[in-house]
Amino acid sequence: MKELKHLNKYFKKYWFKLLIGVLITIIARIFSLIMPSYVNKSIQAVEEFMADTISLSEAKGMLLQYILVIVGAALLSALFTFLMRQTIINVSRYIEYDLKNEVFDHYQLLSLNFYKKNRIGDLMNRISEDINQVRMYAGPAIMYGIQTLTLFVCLVPLMFIKAPTLAAYTLLPLPILSVLIYQISKVIHKRSTKVQEFLSTLSTFTQESFSGISVIKAYGIEPRINAELRVLANQGKDTSMSLAKVNAWFFPLMILLIGISNIFVVYIGGRQYINGDIESIGVIAEFILYVNMLTWPVAIVGWLTSIIQTAEASQKRINEFLKAEPSIKNEVLQPTVIHGDIEFKNVTFTYEDTDITALKDISFKVKAGQTVAILGKTGSGKSTILDLVARLYDVTSGEVLIDGVPVQKLNLNSLRNSIGAVPQDAFLFSDTIENNIRFGNENASHDEIVAVAKKAVVHKNIEGFAKKYDTILGERGITLSGGQKQRVSIARALLKNPQIYLFDDCLSAVDTETEEEILNNLKKVSESKTTLIVSHRVSSAKNADKIIVLDNGKIIQEGSHQELNAVDGYYKELYLNQLSGKE
Template identity: 35%
Template structure:
């Protein structure tokens, strides 16, 4: 029930509109409850009445039915419209609020969370599971109350007509309630398992769609079909288990609701024959049985729907409860201005508590405006080291200081606002070139965007595109070459204009022309900024003020290119290997 209480916090702002919707709904379901009474009156007071002329009977029939038809034509349509509109509007607004909060939550989760989760699974929580919870608002907070109100009104009317027949009509209610309690406890668990299997299918599919070029290039179609079939089969098993139990539920409960009217017809017929019950009253009472058990059948469907909604709620709030690894301290202050003095002080780091340390007791001082190149063999900890500066991860031991203060003392967003990053695989969004550059500063004018592109040596190729700056780049920038994507990434950092820069393998795997253009743009960007460059190709970092050799999570050497070449150490060996 904890999930329901939490969900109701999202519903609370709309409680007035929900109340109005329920009141309108009572009118909607209440009006048809007049039909059996009208039927009783027509049979007993008009058709079977003694001492009244046929003409008078016809006249009375037309008057009463004309009034009833007018009631249904004038009152019922607007009541039906507003009940449906308010119900759907409220449900949609609640979903909007939940997804809005979930997206905020998504942006705060740490990178370690994303490294252990499939994107498709996260999307499934935000889209599919949240959508399922809408039924809780419409069904659980509206329709169930309407159906219960309908049942209550019907029972009250039936009691005024014949108390004994009403007791007969309600005789199977306890059995109905026991059946619901028994079946729906199990159904909730089966629904959760089915949702988890569906999320697994969606996550696998999302990955494979993104990596379709790998599948094609290695001719893995048959293998991948088998892998997808395994997950799809698991979902099928979960869905069939859910369907079997759901079918048992409907079989038992609908049998109860079908037998009850037959018992009432038997009892009512007996009362007509033995106790003088009027025929019209019997017909009206049997009609009320349909009005009584139709809501009960809807409650069965509602129970199934609510079970699915609550299972989805559990998955949504399980996602909401994911902890943030990186959070602002209570007394964190905004970083309004940064000179760019950075100091690593006895820094150690490990990704997981059970894993080995990636960085070991590292010390490094960097002056404002200095360009530092980090080099070494793959897996040495270079990228990990620079990812600690914007607090993508927090140090396990030691501290990183910016302008003399531990970076954990600053508000995270203001810290990252002072850092510009260009990575090996920069993500471009499926929007225009202009919008991708503008992510560096969303309020920038077109002229500023173009100036940033020129500074990044990107303006010439952008103008050659089919729609220039308005050209869509495709998902993840698939329509652009690697060098073009890098230059757009550099352009948006130019537009951001931060005091600190991080280039993590920004020129690797590029052709020589692209590398030259990007190298030139990077050097222009790095002027008067504290800059960290992670590079494998040593020829691209010989200009750096200092080169730091990182091996096995430790600093082995540091100095200028000339100083390290004279040391005949690790750096010279790496350099010679690349220039043989």
């Protein structure tokens, strides 16, 4: 149970509710023990009446009294059982809630490299299925464990006090039952772990298929995807069936051995009654009830073992991610004021997952309020510069400085709150268009949202929808075209009104006229803001204060549009090619 020690902090948090739950569980089991002894007394009263020891009215009075006690004890046991579930099971739900929040919060802290190495389906499965298995340990396992312990502590001594020989024979098959169920549970644990791992694989496959449905349809590969799913489904069926076959032994074995215990009670008890070793046949009825009361607790020993083993396996999978350290850490707790000066000083950066060196010893400065455009071929390292400014990665060597301070010595939240980023692949949520724009500033009014939508030249498109700004977007914004998604993302960044704008080729899906209008609006908005624009188009870069041209991770040209256009090189060639293409 080494991995499950992680839950101890939650048990400490809810210790009082757990303590109340344990006390209620014990009380509920004690009340349930009243019924068998009063069934015995009821049978004895009938025997005494048949033997003319007591009168009919006395027998009726005694039976009525015993029945009322039995009914009252049953009702009280039921009440406390209800309260038991309302405490212990509720605590398990609280722990599930806290653990999901802990895992999700940790997911958000982890760096981009983590998400490149792990699949979304596996992340989803650990925060859903695995945590659900852990909840079974934190709730039902504790509840039934206390029930079992209470019954054994109270019931077994009581049985030996009333009829030692009969108790010994009655309890004889129960250890065998427990050992068998324990062995079955070990096999169940191994096979249920395989089922959990398969569910992660299936979740990943289906999530990727649904996300890429447009590609699947465009290439007409539905039959191939169906065939792959069929193979996965057959694997899942075989894995689940192997688990089901073992589970199938669980209850038959329990019923068989409990049946044997009942036979021992009837046979041995009957012989003892005939021989006069026990006074009343009611003792036999009482022991039959005891056996049936012990049935589930004895069987549950193996079942609890299975729950704990499954929870241990699931918590181990959860802990693997919880122990993963984010490569980007907030080293400064005090908020930092960001003005917008940016400097790259001999920066080299290599991606850990691919070992590709994206930037090679580059240096440049951007003054607060300046607009700098970054051009270059695909894979030249343009987007990497923006990622390093936002500190999504840390440099391999060299320094990135904001306002003369290395980014590692800035408060990470302050840094990112001062940045409005528009990625190349615009990501929108399955929510209304208004809420997607409001993501940049949750306190913004509708008028402010409309204003930035107009600046991003997407207002007319939104007004064309039936529900306008209340239009619900499909997953990842699939309802909108590529250009509309980019412009909604630009509106989101403008609404944030940050100190630094990072535009990563965010106008690639719009026409040149719309691009020109947006750029003019952005120029007005970002007059006092530091702006970095990554682009493949000279039209997006020509009005910038400075243009940086990258090639294979190195700066090959730097200057204004007029300066770079006056000399032969990559920029002039690109400008002439795009100018002739536009004409």
